[in-house]
Amino acid sequence: MRRTAHTVILSICFILTLTACSNSPTGRNQLLLFSGNQMADLGQRSFEEMKQSQPISQDKAVNTYVQCVTQAILKVVPPQSNFSEWEVVVFDSEQVNAFALPGGKVGVYTGLLNVAETPDQLAAVIGHEIGHVLADHSNERLSRSQLAALGLTVTGMSLSDSPHAAMAMAGLGLGVQVGILLPYNRAQESESDKIGLQLMHQAGFNPSASVDLWRNMAKASDGAPPELLSTHPSPNTRIKALESGVSRLPNVPHRMTAQCQRPRTN
Template sequence: MRLKTLVLSLASVAIVTACATSPTGRNQVILFSDNQMSDLGSQSFEEMKTELTISKDTKTNTYVQCVTNAILEYVPIQGSFTQWEVVIFDSEQVNAFALPGGKIGVYTGLLNVAVNQDQLATVIGHEIAHVLAEHSNERMSHAQLANTGMQLSNIALANQDYRNEIMALMGVGVQYGVMLPYGRTQESEADIVGLELMAKAGFDPYQSVDLWKNMAKASGGNQPPELLSTHPSHDTRIKDLTAKAATVPKFTGQKPNCPKPD
């Protein structure tokens, strides 16, 4: 009985010491170190670059990098890596992602929906916010506590089943046949933090509303009801972003000028 009590006590201490606070003040359980997550994100990104087609279009790369650089000026320095990397993947998929370790992927299909620099900044700010809020770490920590048997290691990535699950937990599983989107709370949090970042950089926060209206049109009305989805509905997102856009400080500096390719 004493041994059992000791084990339970140690487990409780481990969980308590793993508690963290998100950028919006939400309590989180974080079990993995920043270095572990950065290594995993970097390794996963390198694999993606060998498996997906990378866009070589100079104007597109310059445009996306320009928007990203403007936002990164307002992103705190991270302890586990020194530089963010942006890669544009040549794909019709309307998507983008950011991984621990400062890895950002943007699909060219997104540029058909995010029709100007401000809307693209909304998406990139949102994805960077997932990293800053440690959402991947949070999800992997929950999976670990749920005793899924998943191991955070190179061996796990070498195993196809574990690899796909890990990629899904980091938000890029759709490429690997595993769809596991971020939860509503994490998505809403990334919306808020991302909007603050893009507004600080001089992008128009109200364009975030237009972006999600475009997303709603692009979905063709096929989105499931909010109660059946892990994401906020488009209507909820639009309402929340409209309210948040009205509260961000007005930008007084020189606004970014990132010409979108024709």
């Protein structure tokens, strides 16, 4: 059994040796085990499933508004090698959420508009989510998950003869989750905040609105899990980082703020 575990370890090392490490848009080292085409295919399939299973908003004013903000940001996004067009869908749901998937798929839930109160605040969310795609965060997360699963398999082989194997594996599983996957995701979230600030700024939105957005988010997220066990930085941590990022941006006209008109709410 030890010999088998040793073989698996050597195989993992061989894979890592052959896998080219790359850098994210902010210069952070990344390990990407999957091709861009593979990730784009996964994103496409996931998005199609969501469109089949979740109601899509038919509100023309809401769709026009979300499209206006999103398309303004996409104009400053460089062409992508694995897909040619972005698709934006507004889902009719009270969820305060938005997402972007590999392959250029963007989803916005109508509930987000209750927290993102202005075009600039909505642009902060959209820019952040598109930042995840530009930085290959889905590929990175999936790659990390695959390596964590391999590590657990190897450890299970090594401990299989131990009377405390089950307890050890349970403890290791928690360690992998807290020590590798969740902190890494927090790093991705912070990185997407930086990318999102740049995108909304270049597109002509007011980047200071990102701070207002997360103050709104903090008010709407009572009872959220502690930062240690969350995939997102705490609102206070996020706000401080955004304020620092905004202070380093040059002043430019916020031309898109007036052009994307938020629909009136009852």
